[in-house]
Amino acid sequence: MSARILGIFIFLLSSSASQAADLAMRAAVDWSAPYFGISGGYGWLGDVDRSFAPPLRSSGDDVVFGAHAGYLHQFDAFVLGGEVEYMRLGINFEGFPIDVENAASAKARVGFAFDRLLLTGHAGASHITTNIGLKDWGWVAGAGADYLLSENIGAGVSWDHMQFNRFGGTLIDGQINLVKARVDFRF
Structure with missing residues (x-):
């Protein structure tokens, strides 16, 4: 009789563990969704003007803010997607009356999901404008972490x-770095 009770107890315990694991798998977060959001942070730029000998270096930094929209699709733990972003920069070159005003980017995102945590890398194209009419295309790359x-x-x-190399047809090579906090709404 005790062997029969022990067998029933083991059966109930194993089926409960199996059901709990099944519920945990169903409760895992799926990152597949379109999203939009806002961001804010800090940006700094630096450039080298090679039309001078020795080359003239300048820099600047300021607060930045913007908006983004995209779509992510999850394959097991692997996540793939795309994002477009607009950033209002307003970064002034120190000592010059030149502001880098706006940046628009289109990026591919690739990463791994760990339930509610998503770690990604991204790369794509970026376009910036200045207050003196210079504008150009360049590339953008970076990394991020999101939490639901x-x-x-x-x-x-x-x-x-x-x-940005030879920015706007000049001999200026420039770079911009942005660090941002983001809030997203998924639908």
Whole structure:
């Protein structure tokens, strides 16, 4: 009789563990969704003007803010997606009446999900404008971390590095780095 009770107990315990594991798998977060959000942070730029001998170096930094939208799709733990972003920069070159005003980027995002945590890298194209009419295309690359606070709200941080060689047809090579906090709404 005790062997029969022990067998029933083991059967119930193993089926409960199996059901709990199944519920945990179903409760895991799926990052597949379109999203939009806002961001704010800090940016700094530096450039080298090679039309001077020795080359003239300048820099600047300021607070930045913007908006973004994108889509992510999850394959097991692997996440793939794309994002477009607009950033209002307003970074002034120290000692010059030149402001880098706006940046627009289109980026591919690739990463890994660890339930509510998503770690990604991104790369793509970026376009910036200045207050003196110079504008140009360059590349952008960086990394980020996002965390789902709820089913629809996420928060994160990201870093972007933008590079522009021979900016606007000049002999200026420039780079911009942005560190941002982000809030997203998924739908």
